[in-house]
Amino acid sequence: xxxxSQHNHHVxxxxxxxxxxxxxxxxxxxxxxxxYVQYPGQHLQLLLKYFSGDPLVKGxxxxxxxxxxxxxxxxxxxxxxxxxxxxxxxCAGGSRSGNEKLTFGTGTRLTIIP
Amino acid sequence: DAGVIQSPRHEVTEMxxxxxxxxxxxxxxxxxxxxxxxxxxGLELLxxxxxxxxxxxxxxxxxxxxxxxxxxxxxxxxxxxxEPRDSAVYFCASSGQGWGEQYFGPGTRLTVT
Numbered sequence: 602x603x604x605x606s607q608h609n610h611h612v613x614x615x616x617x618x619x620x621x622x623x624x625x626x627x628x629x630x631x632x633x634x635x636x637y638v639q640y641p642g643q644h645l646q647l648l649l650k651y652f653s654g655d656p657l658v659k660g661x662x663x664x665x666x667x668x669x670x671x672x673x674x675x676x677x678x679x680x681x682x683x684x685x686x687x688x689x690x691x692c693a694g695g696s697r698s699g700n701e702k703l704t705f706g707t708g709t710r711l712t713i714i715p
Numbered sequence: 716d717a718g719v720i721q722s723p724r725h726e727v728t729e730m731x732x733x734x735x736x737x738x739x740x741x742x743x744x745x746x747x748x749x750x751x752x753x754x755x756x757g758l759e760l761l762x763x764x765x766x767x768x769x770x771x772x773x774x775x776x777x778x779x780x781x782x783x784x785x786x787x788x789x790x791x792x793x794x795x796x797x798e799p800r801d802s803a804v805y806f807c808a809s810s811g812q813g814w815g816e817q818y819f820g821p822g823t824r825l826t827v828t
Contacts, residue, residue: 637819
């Protein structure tokens with residue numbers, strides 16, 4: 602069965618701290634992986650995506666994620682967070698064929714303290 | 716591109732009334748998804764369409780919910796009759812012939828009193 606797990610439900614950091622949010626997936630076959638961000642009161646926006654190639658993917662706003670196949674992980678990182686990064690972050694996976702539904706994790710709420 | 720368009724943005728209705736939510740996907744996208752988001756249940760996929768055909772409606776909570784996609788540029792999600800527990804934010808998303816990334820609309824915040 603396809604599944605995406607985010608074990609951190611709520612993370613609280615101070616500004617300038619480094620961030621790493623965990624994401625693990627379980628998929629049969631090859632998988633496309635995504636991170637989405639949802640700012641308070643807004644819709645989900647695509648942060649970055651991995652399809653193939655370089656396992657280190659860079660996205661918008663200084664975020665990056667590393668695909669580690671041996672660990673079935675796709676963790677999100679940012680070296681120095683800002684107060685404006687306060688949001689909910691969702692990891693998602695989909696089959697390589699595309700045009701099918703994504704499986705979303707339960708989300709991680711990130712609170713940045715000024 | 717205008718992105719995914721949803722209307723209305725806010726809907727307040729009384730229990731028992733019919734509610735219709737509307738979505739216009741990004742032009743050229745051939746897959747459309749309806750989600751519901753609540754604090755208690757998080758983000759739930761209700762139904763999705765490929766090329767206007769419903770593929771998976773296993774997330775539709777009950778017969779009170781129905782969705783249609785009469786053409787490539789329009790979809791509706793209808794709740795009849797509505798109940799207070801249907802209160803949520805309903806998102807529509809679309810994706811194209813790419814690698815499956817979905818683009819979300821701004822959502823409709825539904826309140827059923």
